[in-house]
Amino acid sequence: MSKNAIVSFKGIKDINAEIALTGSKSESNRALIISALSEGLVKVDNLSDAVDTVTLNNILKAIGKENDPDTFFSVDVGHAGTAMRFLTAYLSITRGMFYLTGSGRMKERPIKLLVEALQKLGAGIKYSGQDGFPPLEINKDFRQASRIVKIQGNISSQYLSALLMIAPSLPLGLSLEIEGELTSRPYLEMTLSMLQDAGIEHRWDNNTIHIDQQPFKAAELIVEPDWSAASYWYSIAALADHAEITLPNLKQKSLQGDSKIRDIMVAFGVRTSSIPNGIALKSGTSVAITEVLNLKDCPDLAQTIIVCAAAKGLNLSFTGLETLKIKETNRILALQQELIKIGVVLKEENEVYTLNCDQLSFPEKVTFATYDDHRMAMAFAPLSFFIKEIEMEDYQVVEKSYPDYWKDLEKAGFEIQEI
Numbered sequence: 001m002s003k004n005a006i007v008s009f010k011g012i013k014d015i016n017a018e019i020a021l022t023g024s025k026s027e028s029n030r031a032l033i034i035s036a037l038s039e040g041l042v043k044v045d046n047l048s049d050a051v052d053t054v055t056l057n058n059i060l061k062a063i064g065k066e067n068d069p070d071t072f073f074s075v076d077v078g079h080a081g082t083a084m085r086f087l088t089a090y091l092s093i094t095r096g097m098f099y100l101t102g103s104g105r106m107k108e109r110p111i112k113l114l115v116e117a118l119q120k121l122g123a124g125i126k127y128s129g130q131d132g133f134p135p136l137e138i139n140k141d142f143r144q145a146s147r148i149v150k151i152q153g154n155i156s157s158q159y160l161s162a163l164l165m166i167a168p169s170l171p172l173g174l175s176l177e178i179e180g181e182l183t184s185r186p187y188l189e190m191t192l193s194m195l196q197d198a199g200i201e202h203r204w205d206n207n208t209i210h211i212d213q214q215p216f217k218a219a220e221l222i223v224e225p226d227w228s229a230a231s232y233w234y235s236i237a238a239l240a241d242h243a244e245i246t247l248p249n250l251k252q253k254s255l256q257g258d259s260k261i262r263d264i265m266v267a268f269g270v271r272t273s274s275i276p277n278g279i280a281l282k283s284g285t286s287v288a289i290t291e292v293l294n295l296k297d298c299p300d301l302a303q304t305i306i307v308c309a310a311a312k313g314l315n316l317s318f319t320g321l322e323t324l325k326i327k328e329t330n331r332i333l334a335l336q337q338e339l340i341k342i343g344v345v346l347k348e349e350n351e352v353y354t355l356n357c358d359q360l361s362f363p364e365k366v367t368f369a370t371y372d373d374h375r376m377a378m379a380f381a382p383l384s385f386f387i388k389e390i391e392m393e394d395y396q397v398v399e400k401s402y403p404d405y406w407k408d409l410e411k412a413g414f415e416i417q418e419i
Helices: 025-037 051-064 081-092 112-121 157-169 185-197 227-239 257-264 299-311 322-326 331-342 374-385 395-400 405-411
Strands: 005-009 014-018 042-045 072-076 097-101 125-127 136-138 148-152 174-179 203-205 208-211 219-222 242-248 270-275 278-283 317-319 345-349 352-356 365-368 389-392 414-418
Touching: 005 374, 025 042, 025 051, 025 081, 025 157, 025 185, 025 219, 051 072, 051 081, 051 395, 081 097, 081 112, 081 136, 081 157, 112 125, 112 148, 112 157, 148 157, 157 174, 157 185, 157 208, 185 208, 185 219, 185 257, 227 242, 227 257, 227 270, 227 278, 227 299, 227 374, 257 299, 299 317, 299 322, 299 331, 299 352, 299 374, 322 331, 331 345, 331 365, 331 374, 365 374, 374 389, 374 395, 374 405, 395 405, 405 414
Parallel strands: 014 242, 042 219, 072 097, 148 174, 365 389
Antiparallel strands: 005 389, 005 414, 097 136, 125 136, 174 208, 203 208, 242 278, 270 278, 317 352, 345 352
């Protein structure tokens, strides 16, 4: 049963803290699939303790212990969207027969384009329920029928990463042709960089990525702390009166697309500096933002940035948010419904999303819904700087990506009381 919590902040809004973040969920989940495909040649260090990563790791371990190709597995990923996409591809070329399912919301999240791409390659996949959505039935009879696959670039980058990771294990390799505009390019670059660290070469010619069949090499993938989790500390630094926050082991040059938060938050008054073992954030003076912020390459930052901008009363505009509608919830709709509670309107017009903060006000108490979405909880919690008492519904939803979020907030002076 889900539980709620009261989030509050009392006293001077002066934040001085060192926060050790969990490993990147994005890197961890890719590393786990690469390690499984390499049959253990590739080792992984500093795995995330996020529920999504724990779920994927447990599933891969269970499958790896079974050598009988006639074994039937029922695999439930719960809310783990990355696990659903990556496993759909991985299980398609794995010994065994699989029923791949997830939570009620997972069964509403489309997977048709990935399934069609895998079917073209030669995978035996059928829908067990509604066409285009999980659950899936995946059989053991993969016979590669084509090397070339075309797929739209403006869908979830996880579809493309899922295909790229299995490419070196395909008898004919893979030529992945990306049609139209590419969304979340940094996530593809992360996948290709991690494959390269595991000995896998690729060529990226114009809009086509080529990976030949080739063996993995012995390697160790060390997962960097999570820049997505770091984004909430940038928001806290931007909203505090004064903040100095240290984040150990984060790299200025990172594989993670969400490291873009470092540049975006300069306009919100947050400066980032390198320290011997990580980075340090320091609050300062905001600067005017006149351009439309394009979050196409880092959509997971959208809720953090939009809520932070709303709290600062900034009537900003954003693009690159279309994939938010097929995440854990429809994140656009969720933002609209929750921001109105502080008088802020998020208006959509021709894929441009604009904040209207003219009626911004902070009530004494607000209850925020989380919609089974970890990022909703973490984006809205810093508003307790301005709202005396926030009741956060299903506050433990943060376990999906950042299990220690509430403990870390307490280290910085916030108060969390489960009710």
